[in-house]
Amino acid sequence: MSDPQRVPLGPRPGPTFRPEFTLFLIYFFALFVFFALLLALPDLLAGMRTLPADASVEEQRSAGAEIARRAVAGKLSFAFIAALLALGLGAYTRVLPGIRKRP
Numbered sequence: 001m002s003d004p005q006r007v008p009l010g011p012r013p014g015p016t017f018r019p020e021f022t023l024f025l026i027y028f029f030a031l032f033v034f035f036a037l038l039l040a041l042p043d044l045l046a047g048m049r050t051l052p053a054d055a056s057v058e059e060q061r062s063a064g065a066e067i068a069r070r071a072v073a074g075k076l077s078f079a080f081i082a083a084l085l086a087l088g089l090g091a092y093t094r095v096l097p098g099i100r101k102r103p
Helices: 020-050 057-071 076-093
Strands: none
Touching: 020 057, 020 076
């Protein structure tokens, strides 16, 4: 009879969970919001200067929301493209945290 093989005890190396796709989605959303706000910033600053000093908080919020809506109305495609380009560049250079390093 042959001796039974000994199985080593301890942790076995196995596949590890790496949520890269989820990280890509989070990075894309964050970059998209950043570029959309960057495109709306000049109009928001101009609107802040023209807002009366005695305006209530609710009036300020509604005026800011309307200004931001009009500011990004035709520019969301630019924010989308800029976010895709920034994400692609960050993934290519591997500077985004959580992205796998090249072997």
